Amino acid sequence: MAAPLRALPSNIDRLIHEPARLMILTALTACHSADYLYLQSVTGLSPGNLSQHLGKLEAAGFITIEKMFVKKRPRTEVRITTNGQQAIDEHWRRLDEARESVAGRRAKLTAVPRE
Amino acid sequence: MDPNQVRFVTQRYDQLQGLKLLPVAAFFLIFAMVRIGRFGPNLHDQTWAAALWYVAGLAAAVILASVIRGWYTRTFGFVSPLQSGVRPFGFLIGFVGAVLYWRVPSPTVFIAVELLCVGIAHRATQKRYIAVALMWFVMTLVAFQSSNAAAVVDLATALCLVILGVGDHRLLRQTLQPQIDV
Numbered sequence: 001m002a003a004p005l006r007a008l009p010s011n012i013d014r015l016i017h018e019p020a021r022l023m024i025l026t027a028l029t030a031c032h033s034a035d036y037l038y039l040q041s042v043t044g045l046s047p048g049n050l051s052q053h054l055g056k057l058e059a060a061g062f063i064t065i066e067k068m069f070v071k072k073r074p075r076t077e078v079r080i081t082t083n084g085q086q087a088i089d090e091h092w093r094r095l096d097e098a099r100e101s102v103a104g105r106r107a108k109l110t111a112v113p114r115e
Numbered sequence: 116m117d118p119n120q121v122r123f124v125t126q127r128y129d130q131l132q133g134l135k136l137l138p139v140a141a142f143f144l145i146f147a148m149v150r151i152g153r154f155g156p157n158l159h160d161q162t163w164a165a166a167l168w169y170v171a172g173l174a175a176a177v178i179l180a181s182v183i184r185g186w187y188t189r190t191f192g193f194v195s196p197l198q199s200g201v202r203p204f205g206f207l208i209g210f211v212g213a214v215l216y217w218r219v220p221s222p223t224v225f226i227a228v229e230l231l232c233v234g235i236a237h238r239a240t241q242k243r244y245i246a247v248a249l250m251w252f253v254m255t256l257v258a259f260q261s262s263n264a265a266a267v268v269d270l271a272t273a274l275c276l277v278i279l280g281v282g283d284h285r286l287l288r289q290t291l292q293p294q295i296d297v
Contacts, residue, residue, distance in 0.1 A: 038192025
């Protein structure tokens with residue numbers, strides 16, 4: 001049986017790595033801005049949960065949240081900041097590095113001749 | 116959930132609202148029937164009446180499509196795209212051209228105008244699009260003069276729009292969870 005993953009590599013940002021927040025940031029990198037309802041549709045989170053995650057990302061300076069009225073209806077628009085964009089790019093780069101490193105180690109292990 | 120799929124759907128959210136295509140498909144289907152005299156008024160030799168019917172039908176389809184767009188926004192939310200893929204100028208030229216010369220199937224005019232817009236917008240590197248657009252215009256005027264040929268193009272367009280629309284909508288539903296009962 002394979003050994004369980006005990007810990008994330010130390011250089012992986014846990015704030016971004018959490019699946020819901022990763023999905024939020026991924027969606028926001030693909031658009032200029034998205035509203036609250038769309039992020040709920042993407043993540044499947046309840047309104048309370050989504051608010052908590054957005055609050056953490058806003059506190060870290062990764063997103064901005066703007067409340068407005070469109071045709072007399074309230075709309076909450078969320079936008080990724082330059083910091084957020086850089087952070088998620090860096091996150092993917094580190095994940096790729098970690099994956100390549102694991103793949104390299106596995107290749108070395110399988111290359112050792114067995115008696 | 117796959118981040119690549121989330122990125123893909125978010126980038127093309129407007130395009131993947133496939134049900135918007137269905138009223139336009141219905142319009143082409145109905146107009147194909149009109150062209151071959153199987154439905155509605157006999158429009159042959161009545162250019163202005165035909166143009167009027169054509170404008171009214173297309174306008175109704177566009178209004179219905181915008182209602183469906185509103186339903187998508189209420190159900191899945193709103194996304195402001197990085198770049199707008201819409202070229203209202205090209206659409207307008209295509210629309211006017213189709214109205215003025217209604218016997219030509221409008222899908223072929225739209226395609227020609229879209230090719231022309233790409234060619235003009237990127238004329239430094241993609242001049243060939245202008246040449247292809249002109250060829251397409253000539254082919255449209257020459258090849259689709261008969262009502263039957265135009266009706267076949269309209270029918271094929273309707274079928275294509277249904278296939279594309281339903282497929283795109285399904286992809287959207289696989290990725291996004293509706294936030295109201297649908």
